[in-house]
Every structure is written in structure tokens, then in C-alpha cells.
Amino acid sequence: GENVEQHPSTLSVQEGDSAVIKCTYSDSASNYFPWYKQELGKGPQLIIDIRSNVGEKKDQRIAVTLNKTAKHFSLHITETQPEDSAVYFCAASGGSGNTGKLIFGQGTTLQVKP
Amino acid sequence: DVKVTQSSRYLVKRTGEKVFLECVQDMDHENMFWYRQDPGLGLRLIYFSYDVKMKEKGDIPEGYSVSREKKERFSLILESASTNQTSMYLCASSLYGETEAFFGQGTRLTVV
Numbered sequence: 001g002e003n004v005e006q007h008p009s010t011l012s013v014q015e016g017d018s019a020v021i022k023c024t025y026s027d028s029a030s031n032y033f034p035w036y037k038q039e040l041g042k043g044p045q046l047i048i049d050i051r052s053n054v055g056e057k058k059d060q061r062i063a064v065t066l067n068k069t070a071k072h073f074s075l076h077i078t079e080t081q082p083e084d085s086a087v088y089f090c091a092a093s094g095g096s097g098n099t100g101k102l103i104f105g106q107g108t109t110l111q112v113k114p
Numbered sequence: 115d116v117k118v119t120q121s122s123r124y125l126v127k128r129t130g131e132k133v134f135l136e137c138v139q140d141m142d143h144e145n146m147f148w149y150r151q152d153p154g155l156g157l158r159l160i161y162f163s164y165d166v167k168m169k170e171k172g173d174i175p176e177g178y179s180v181s182r183e184k185k186e187r188f189s190l191i192l193e194s195a196s197t198n199q200t201s202m203y204l205c206a207s208s209l210y211g212e213t214e215a216f217f218g219q220g221t222r223l224t225v226v
Binding site: 044089103105 | 118144145147149154155156157158159162164170172173204206208210211212214215217218219220
């Protein structure tokens with residue numbers, strides 16, 4: 001089955017700097033790659049997603065890139081703000097024989113220091 | 115707004131008890147999921163359902179079972195609770211494959 005590895009597990013940046021979180025996946029048939037943000041005491045919420053027919057997607061300060069050959073995708077947050085502090089999860093779906101199963105990475109705790 | 119509601123925020127159960135965690139979604143979604151969240155291990159899929167009475171095992175199904183008799187409700191059952199099942203449990207739903215998943219707020223289960 002699909003396996004998703006996420007790095008780093010923790011990331012600390014100064015306000016205004018950029019943050020990058022990286023994920024790799026194992027099933028080359030996967031075709032949907034969402035990113036979720038989890039704030040304290042809440043369930044994860046989708047912040048951006050990308051499908052396999054696209055190499056990059058941007059939404060204001062966040063962007064996601066996908067390299068299907070390397071089975072690798074990344075989240076980029078520019079001009080970080082304290083409210084970006086949270087746990088971020090990558091995920092993959094649509095792999096071989098997949099009926100919509102969504103497999104997550106281990107999570108990255110991002111701390112933005114004022 | 116999509117709403118995914120988990121029946122309890124906090125639950126304390128004794129070892130050996132049969133435990134039911136309930137999840138209800140209000141948007142006619144096809145897919146429903148149960149995840150377990152532990153520090154450093156991320157969200158691990160326990161079971162997934164893509165239709166009423168249809169289910170697939172996730173990565174860690176041992177010690178758990180599920181029930182989906184109605185489209186809007188997905189129940190997670192711990193047949194005989196053990197202390198290593200102490201964790202945060204998250205339910206989610208999505209319209210169909212490869213679409214946004216919406217999560218409930220989670221149930222913090224403690225087995226003593």
C-alpha cells in the first residue's frame with residue numbers, strides 16, 4: 001500500500017522567513033496530494049492540494065510543487081506569520097486499486113517566532 | 115458548511131471494555147475515515163468506508179472494527195479496549211475519491 005514520509009518533524013523560523021516541508025510517496029499511481037493544517041485542539045483543515053497533471057500550485061503565501069518522477073512534493077510558505085504556527089500534514093491518494101483512501105505523513109510542527 | 119461531528123471530545127474507559135466511537139457527517143459524502151493520531155506518528159488510517167456497508171482496512175486495523183449502516187454515520191468499535199489504544203481518534207469524510215476531506219474535532223480516548 002501507499003506510504004508517505006514527511007520531513008522535517010519540527011521546523012522553527014523567524015517571522016517573515018520562508019518555510020519548506022517535504023514529502024515523498026511510494027505508490028507511483030497516486031494522483032492527489034493535499035496538505036492539511038492542524039491548529040491546537042482542532043481537526044486538520046485543507047490548505048492546498050495538487051493533482052498529478054500539475055507541477056505547481058499557488059494560493060497567496062502558500063505553494064505546493066510536485067515532482068512525479070521523483071515521487072516527491074513540497075509545501076512552501078513565504079512571509080511566515082505567527083498564525084502559521086501549527087502542525088502540517090501531507091497526504092496522498094488515488095494509488096493502485098484505490099477507492100479514495102487517504103494516507104498521511106507523520107506531520108511537521110511549524111513554529112514561527114515573532 | 116460541512117460538519118463532521120464526533121460523539122465525544124473526551125472518553126475514559128477501562129481495559130477490556132467494548133468502546134464505540136460515533137461519527138456523523140451532514141453532507142451526503144461517500145467516503146468516511148477513522149484515523150488515530152499519536153505524537154511523532156502522524157495520522158494513521160484505521161479503517162476507510164467508500165459506501166454504506168463497504169469498508170477497507172487501513173494501516174492499523176488490529177483491535178478495531180467499524181460499522182456503516184447508514185451513509186451519514188461511521189462507527190469505530192474497540193472490541194476489547196487496551197491501554198495501547200489510548201490516543202486521539204479523528205473521523206473524516208469526503209465527497210468521493212481524491213476530494214477534500216473534512217475532519218471532526220477528535221475524541222481523546224484514555225484506557226485505564
